[in-house]
């Protein structure tokens with residue numbers, strides 16, 4: 001991570017009144033949750049997303065898909081927020097105390113931003129911690145789902161599925177509207193731990209760039225947006241985010 005760039009980004013974040021933080025699976029990597037597109041280890045290197053994470057797959061084989069999401073939940077059930085999540089929460093707290101704001105827009109379904117204490121998290125792809133009855137639309141916490149048989153069913157006789165956006169499904173309107181408001185009103189836009197290849201989510205990076213506000217990519221690897229953002233901080237979010245707050249004088 002380049003010290004000069006860290007200094008420049010710290011200056012921007014420190015003076016910004018409203019910050020938008022857009023996160024992807026990379027922000028949870030240091031919590032032990034695998035990302036999707038890492039060669040060899042990524043989820044999509046081990047499983048076919050079209051067979052398991054697509055709405056047609058849920059229709060065709062609800063038992064396999066709900067079993068797989070129960071397994072994915074079991075992989076993140078013990079995960080805890082890492083210093084990257086905690087730094088984002090701290091930034092939000094400090095900015096709100098000073099009359100500003102930090103809006104967290106996440107593609108992640110693991111609930112770790114919430115667990116780290118972040119408020120008003122915009123979950124573009126929903127949450128694996130909530131399951132929904134396909135018949136009545138009622139929601140329940142994953143802890144209230146009976147997984148003694150698959151697919152899990154509700155008392156109303158409807159299939160219970162995770163309250164997440166599968167490939168082939170639309171993102172929730174309220175989340176889309178909230179995310180757009182956050183990007184349109186921010187003074188600085190941070191994109192943290194995303195490969196920036198899945199739309200419409202990745203479009204928020206382009207929207208921020210088109211607004212001309214400073215944009216910062218925090219990622220150990222290059223992404224398709226690396227050449228378009230204002231600054232890149234090459235490193236793990238669990239290292240870069242605390243270093244950024246420390247440089248801003250917000251962490252000792």
Ligand code: APR
Pocket residue numbers: 023024025026027029030035036037038042107108125192193194195196197198218219220221223235236237238
């Ligand atoms: N800190 C920051 N970034 C990291 C770290 C880390 N410790 N480890 C890996 N990364 C980066 C990777 O280099 C990659 O650029 O995080 C990014 C993760 O990219 P993906 O695995 O593609 O995850 P994401 O961008 O969130 O995927 C978007 O695609 O499959 C769908 O719905 C799924 O929400 C997901 C969406």
